[in-house]
Amino acid sequence: MRLFSLSILVMALVSMISTSAAAEEPTSVKEPRTGVSFAKEHTNGQLLLGVGCRSKFGFKVYAVGLYIRPSDKDALVAAKIQ
Numbered sequence: 001m002r003l004f005s006l007s008i009l010v011m012a013l014v015s016m017i018s019t020s021a022a023a024e025e026p027t028s029v030k031e032p033r034t035g036v037s038f039a040k041e042h043t044n045g046q047l048l049l050g051v052g053c054r055s056k057f058g059f060k061v062y063a064v065g066l067y068i069r070p071s072d073k074d075a076l077v078a079a080k081i082q
Contacts, residue, residue, distance in 0.1 A: 031063040038065035
């Protein structure tokens, strides 16, 4: 399950990188099921990799955002390309 989640996050990262940027890029990403917004870049320089919602018994328990260092993002993209 964790490997599946990681592969989904990597695919999301690659698709975000490969799509062309809009004229005005938003500074935050909204988790669609909860409406919680996450900054695309954290104050410490980490980049948002993906967002998700944890549900238990049909209730939305919490929203989460995964932040990584820019150097880790480059390593993930390089691993995906190979």
